Amino acid sequence: MEGLGYPDKSRLLQWYDEFSRPLPWRENPEPWSVLLSEFILQQTKMEVGVGYWERMIARFPTLLDMASSSLDEVMEIWQGCGYYARARNLHALSIIIASRNPPILPSDPNELQKLPGIGPYTAAAIASISFEIPISVVDGNVRRVYSRLNALENPKPSVVKTWAQSCLDYNRPGDWNQAVMELGATICTPRKPRCEDCPISSSCSALLTSDPTMFPLSKRRVSKKILGHALVINSPEGVVLSRRKGSQLGGLWGVPISEDPNGLESLCSKHDVESPIKVGEIRHAFSHRDFNLQVWRIDVMKGGIPSGSVPISRLDQKILDAAGCGEL
Numbered sequence: 636m637e638g639l640g641y642p643d644k645s646r647l648l649q650w651y652d653e654f655s656r657p658l659p660w661r662e663n664p665e666p667w668s669v670l671l672s673e674f675i676l677q678q679t680k681m682e683v684g685v686g687y688w689e690r691m692i693a694r695f696p697t698l699l700d701m702a703s704s705s706l707d708e709v710m711e712i713w714q715g716c717g718y719y720a721r722a723r724n725l726h727a728l729s730i731i732i733a734s735r736n737p738p739i740l741p742s743d744p745n746e747l748q749k750l751p752g753i754g755p756y757t758a759a760a761i762a763s764i765s766f767e768i769p770i771s772v773v774d775g776n777v778r779r780v781y782s783r784l785n786a787l788e789n790p791k792p793s794v795v796k797t798w799a800q801s802c803l804d805y806n807r808p809g810d811w812n813q814a815v816m817e818l819g820a821t822i823c824t825p826r827k828p829r830c831e832d833c834p835i836s837s838s839c840s841a842l843l844t845s846d847p848t849m850f851p852l853s854k855r856r857v858s859k860k861i862l863g864h865a866l867v868i869n870s871p872e873g874v875v876l877s878r879r880k881g882s883q884l885g886g887l888w889g890v891p892i893s894e895d896p897n898g899l900e901s902l903c904s905k906h907d908v909e910s911p912i913k914v915g916e917i918r919h920a921f922s923h924r925d926f927n928l929q930v931w932r933i934d935v936m937k938g939g940i941p942s943g944s945v946p947i948s949r950l951d952q953k954i955l956d957a958a959g960c961g962e963l
């Protein structure tokens with residue numbers, strides 16, 4: 636088996652007690668607030684995620700509050716946070732739990748994984764942090780800490796999982812999991828690890844090499860470039876908007892878009908308009924897709940809805956602003 640270097644547990648927990656970030660859900664890690672934080676942080680950075688968590692918990696203090704709200708009300712708060720499948724799953728999950736007797740989240744990681752939007756990582760995080768179930772979590776931070784402790788370039792996921800479970804602290808599983816992740820997020824960071832401040836440096840093999848950042852080897856993400864067109868059909872009643880589909884923006888509303896650089900003509904004929912005027916160009920980057928859209932506007936006599944009446948994405952807000960229709 637690949638390396639099995641273990642950190643000094645008591646030193647890492649002591650460091651966590653003293654230096655961990657005072658995140659709001661850590662004060663009282665009850666299941667709903669931890670679940671909300673995990674959903675938000677799945678694909679959103681901490682600096683941004685805390686604000687979304689605060690707005691979500693203020694609007695939906697309990698799971699039952701969300702279950703009795705509409706999907707649009709959830710989307711309204713989630714707007715701008717991206718990966719809207721998370722918000723849809725959250726809403727669906729709240730309705731499932733609310734229909735049970737008693738309406739409470741299960742503590743068993745296997746049961747948690749049967750709920751929408753909860754995979755092995757999220758299930759283990761909720762079970763350990765909120766219910767003190769002794770199950771380890773594995774995320775990118777845990778993998779990096781493991782790789783560096785053992786100076787391994789590309790450890791297999793199964794090996795990282797075995798390591799994480801074997802060094803789990805059974806008395807404080809939730810804090811232990813958070814301590815390893817916190818170390819990876821704040822000290823053992825991908826590009827500039829602060830080894831001089833690291834509480835487990837004495838067990839680190841990467842520190843003995845010329846460059847700890849070589850571990851693990853990074854897989855560079857390549858974004859797909861999308862060149863296309865956005866069509867703003869504007870009338871005194873509002874703008875033509877429809878509900879988007881797909882995991883990234885599904886559930887939000889948006890203007891007609893073509894992801895084909897030669898797709899303007901078919902976009903116009905599909906919406907029965909002719910000769911729109913080019914009013915600008917916008918760029919918007921998602922994690923795997925870079926949009927570069929020509930924005931076209933055409934004024935018609937009637938149709939559409941006020942853009943402020945439905946939840947829309949940042950991409951669409953940029954398009955509407957470019958067309959001068961962002962404030963309807």
Ligand code: SF4
Pocket residue numbers: 780783784822823824828829830833834835836839840841842847
């Ligand atoms: S000593 Fe440096 S490389 Fe090793 S675990 Fe600590 S921060 Fe990471």
